[in-house]
Amino acid sequence: MKKLLFLTGDFAEDYETMVPFQMLVMLGYTVHTVCPGKKKGEKIKTAIHDFEGDQTYTEKPGHLFELNYSFDDVKPEDYDGLVMAGGRAPEYLRLNKKVIEITKHFFEKDKPVAAICHAIQILTVADVLKGRTLTAYPTIGPEIELVGGKYKEVEPTEAVVDGNLVTSPAWPGHSAFIAEFVKLLGAKIEI
Template identity: 70%
Template structure:
């Protein structure tokens, strides 16, 4: 595939399960070559995901998710080859933001005005990279103070919503995936139209 058809997908151990699986698969579905990477790991290695849910407690619960196989090696990433960056949420971002290479990647996409999509705690990488100053964005509510401290404007929205500010697409959590991915594709310039149903589908 051409360089413009590559998307870099950043995840890690105990990233949120849906926030890893769903964007990765949806972007592949529309034809992108999605390179899923994690610092310190190579193609074929796996990350353990975690399932975050709300069950009446003051914060989310956490349960084991799937083992997600990476399909590219982090150390081989050349950021100039990618059209956009997607950052999964969950617990992974709190340690990934300590990796200088991760921060450098985030700055590359921000400095070159390439589309960046981050969900939930994924915004912690953007605040650590200091690329949210003067921007409007959302995140998991507990990350809101970090957004403000980094010079951004935190926008409180429902979990099903998404905030777009130029090349920056953010959502509070996985319930926002439909609007989150749609907004990312819009910024990438991808127009998806509903096709004519087949005769078999129409008969159902």
């Protein structure tokens, strides 16, 4: 079975960490969850983002999520795909040079990449979006355009696929997001 790298971190969005991880494990994939500066068995704190009619999402404490692999042991060539959680974690994860190197590896080797919500901020710093069409949480749209990508506004329940990249605006899109990602990995999924 294929092995996947799942990048998350403190204050990543709770659902965007927990749900895709559980879905991919349920489908039989080996999924290594990692965070820079943390080792296997350590935990991250997540945040729950909700849409309650305000101009942006609200944020509440989420769960503790136990990492099952050490970031320092990651060798990107060992993985068939990359998943990136959104939330607040990407705003600091994109400052980590190894995170950027790992991200670039998956694009250079044309391996499937799934990025949701604010995870696209990592892709903007990795400079892998030129000429790509993708979606994200709407506030990331200008960043996508600034690095030469094309931001596509879609419903929060939808996903956008461009080559090896699948994106979705937020956690309501998990069904489409994960279905499209596993299709890129070679699974047969009926939607």
